Structures are given as C-alpha cells and as structure tokens.
Amino acid sequence: MDAVNRIGIKRRERQRLFVGLCFISPWLIGFLLFQLLPIISSFYYSLTEYNLFEAPQWAGAANYTELITDGKVWQSLYNTLFMAVFGLFPHLAFALGIAMLLNKDVKGKSLYRTIYFLPTLVPTVAATLLWMWLLNAQYGLINELLGMLGLPQPVWLLEPQWTKPALILMGFWGTGTASIMYLAALQDVPRMYYEAAEIDGANAWQKFRHITLPAISPMTLFQVIMGVIGALQMFTQGYVFADGNGQAIGGPENSLLFYAVYLYQTAFSFLRMGYASAMAWVLFVIVFLLTFLVFKTSARWVYYGGER
Structure with missing residues (x-):
C-alpha cells in the first residue's frame, strides 16, 4: 500500500513539474534563445x-592578447572609468x-516631485541632442549665462578637455530616478531617531552624519552598484555627441571614445566580431570585479536595521 502511495505521489509531483514548466516555457525558451545562446556564442x-561574411577561424587567445597592446582599448577604459568615478558621485x-x-x-510637494522626475522620461538620445544645443559654444544657453556672469565660455563639444565635463554636467539632468529612490529611503527613517538626537542637542549636520547617512546607506549601495x-556601459551620450557635431566616432582626440x-x-x-566579443567579455570581467569590490567594501559603510 505504501509503495502504491509513493508511486501516486511521484506521479502527481511530475504532473505539477510539467504544468509549472509549461507556464514558464515562454520565458525559458526566450532565455535560452536570446540570452544563454548568445552568451555562449560570444565566448x-x-x-x-x-x-560575419566568412566562417569563423580559430584564433585561440590572440584577440585577448591584442587587447593588451591596443592603445584605443586603454584610452576607452580611461574615459569610461573617468566617468564612473567623477560622474557617479x-x-x-x-x-x-x-x-x-x-x-x-x-x-x-507632490507637484515638485513630479516636475523633478519628468526629465528622466525623455529618451536619452533626445536629451543628448537638447544638451548639445544648450552647450553650443556660439549660441548655447549655458555659455550665454556664463558670459553674463563674466566667466569663461568653453567650447564644450569640440575641445577634448571639456567633453567629459560636458557629459558630467548633462548627467545632472537624469538624476530624478535616484532622487525618488533616495526620497523613499528617507521616508523610511524613523522620526523618533531625529527627535532623540534633538533632545541630546545634535545639530543638523550631526543628525545628517549619524542618522540619515547610515539609515539610507543600503540605498546608496544600490545606487553605487x-x-x-551604467557608467561602464555608457554609449549613447558619447556616440551622439560626436556624431551630432560631424566628428568621427570618439569625438575630439578620442575624448568621447568610451x-x-x-x-x-x-x-x-570594422566587422571584427571576434575581437569585439573578446572586448565584451573583458567588460563583463571588469563589471564583475568592480561590483564585487563594492560589495566587499560595503561592510564598512553600509548599515542595516538594528546596526549602529
């Protein structure tokens, strides 16, 4: 009797498994065809x-070896890491x-929150084109304002020393999403912490330093990662900035070659799909290592409920 029951239970488990696989089969098929297969193929x-036009010819590690001596790879890595450090924070x-x-x-306040979030809904290409007009050296609004204040008027998009600062300036336009997420984190901080600090005589900076920053540090960790x-995969802004000014890919002196x-x-x-695939895998390793580094260091500055 027990053996019969076990057989019946196993049959029902197989049926449930089959039904479950049927429900997730669209996602599973999509994952296998459009994610896993391209990943394996790219490696x-x-x-x-x-x-693309001829059969692949085995080259071993030649593509990875060439990456080490390719000056443009190092130039693009410098530009990308520059934006990741000096743009993100x-x-x-x-x-x-x-x-x-x-x-x-x-x-x-609800209206203010909505107004500030709206710019993030603008597509990146459209926002980049708008900022190209704002940063135009001859008639751009930014330089007009700088001129009214008696400040230097840079040639933002044509001089290599100003192209990355121009992108950083443009990046403030798209901080609405991060602000809304920070707002949600701030609203989760218990008010009683601030009240207790006020009773102890804490000033605004002390409350921000010892209450607000630790309380929202998990959100900061998420935002940093x-x-x-996102910075390591920056593409649209650099490409549109260069193309919109009639310049070659990479902009002046490759300052926008991310x-x-x-x-x-x-x-x-160049139709070098093998070399580009090697570049993609190197980028994956860099993203993984930097993400791992952020996670490892987060134990020193991220605090969760009940800590500190």
Missing part, C-alpha cells in the same frame, strides 16, 4: 577571427540633496 567567437550627492528638499513638508554598471563605443565601432564598422 566562442572571442576565440576566433570572424567578420557628484550625481549621487546632487540626487540626495534634491531628495532631502523633496522630503520637506511643504505645500505642493547600478551607477558603476569602451562600449569602441566595442560598437569594432563590431559594426
């Missing part, structure tokens, strides 16, 4: 010479400042 192609600080203002209990990953831009150029302009 194979990274070990070959492949140009000012944007996060600005987003936090805006979130703290939006967290104030003032009349019409997503920001690093890693993803060079990868795109290698794959679709």
Whole structure:
C-alpha cells in the first residue's frame, strides 16, 4: 500500500513539474534563445577571427592578447572609468540633496516631485541632442549665462578637455530616478531617531552624519552598484555627441571614445566580431570585479536595521 502511495505521489509531483514548466516555457525558451545562446556564442567567437561574411577561424587567445597592446582599448577604459568615478558621485550627492528638499513638508510637494522626475522620461538620445544645443559654444544657453556672469565660455563639444565635463554636467539632468529612490529611503527613517538626537542637542549636520547617512546607506549601495554598471556601459551620450557635431566616432582626440563605443565601432564598422566579443567579455570581467569590490567594501559603510 505504501509503495502504491509513493508511486501516486511521484506521479502527481511530475504532473505539477510539467504544468509549472509549461507556464514558464515562454520565458525559458526566450532565455535560452536570446540570452544563454548568445552568451555562449560570444565566448566562442572571442576565440576566433570572424567578420560575419566568412566562417569563423580559430584564433585561440590572440584577440585577448591584442587587447593588451591596443592603445584605443586603454584610452576607452580611461574615459569610461573617468566617468564612473567623477560622474557617479557628484550625481549621487546632487540626487540626495534634491531628495532631502523633496522630503520637506511643504505645500505642493507632490507637484515638485513630479516636475523633478519628468526629465528622466525623455529618451536619452533626445536629451543628448537638447544638451548639445544648450552647450553650443556660439549660441548655447549655458555659455550665454556664463558670459553674463563674466566667466569663461568653453567650447564644450569640440575641445577634448571639456567633453567629459560636458557629459558630467548633462548627467545632472537624469538624476530624478535616484532622487525618488533616495526620497523613499528617507521616508523610511524613523522620526523618533531625529527627535532623540534633538533632545541630546545634535545639530543638523550631526543628525545628517549619524542618522540619515547610515539609515539610507543600503540605498546608496544600490545606487553605487547600478551607477558603476551604467557608467561602464555608457554609449549613447558619447556616440551622439560626436556624431551630432560631424566628428568621427570618439569625438575630439578620442575624448568621447568610451569602451562600449569602441566595442560598437569594432563590431559594426570594422566587422571584427571576434575581437569585439573578446572586448565584451573583458567588460563583463571588469563589471564583475568592480561590483564585487563594492560589495566587499560595503561592510564598512553600509548599515542595516538594528546596526549602529
């Protein structure tokens, strides 16, 4: 009797498994065809010479060896890491400042939050074209304002020393999402912590330093990780900035040649699919290592409920 029951239970388990697989089969098939298969294929192609028109020719580690001596790879890595470091943290600080203002209990705060978030809904290409007009050296609004203040008027998009600062300036436009997420984190901080600190005589800076920052540190960790990953994959802004000014890919003196831009150029302009695949895998390793590093160091500055 027990054996019969066990057989019946196993049959029902198999039926449930089959039904479950049927429900997730659209996702599973999509994952296998459009994610897992391209990942495996790209690794194979990274070990070959492949140009789309001829059969791949085995090259072993030649593509990876060439990466080490390719000056454009190092130039693009420098540009990309520059934006990841000097672009990410000012944007996060600005987003936090805006979130703290939006967290104030003032009349019409919902309207202010909506207005500040709206720019993030503009497609990246459209926003980049708008900022190209704002940063135009001859008639751009930014230089007009600088001229009214008696300040220097840079040639933002044509001089290599100003192209990356121009992109960093443009990045403040898109901090609405980070601000809203910081706002949600700020609203989760218990009010009683601030009240207790006020009783102890803490000033505004002390409350921010010892209550606000630790309380929202998990959100900061999330923002840093997503920001690093996004910065390492920066493509649209650099490509549109250069193309919109009639310049070659990479902009003046390759100052806008980000890693993803060079990868795109290698794959679709030079048709070196094998080399581009190797570049993609190197980018994956860099993203993984930097994300791992952020996670490892987070134990020193991220605090969860009940800690500190």
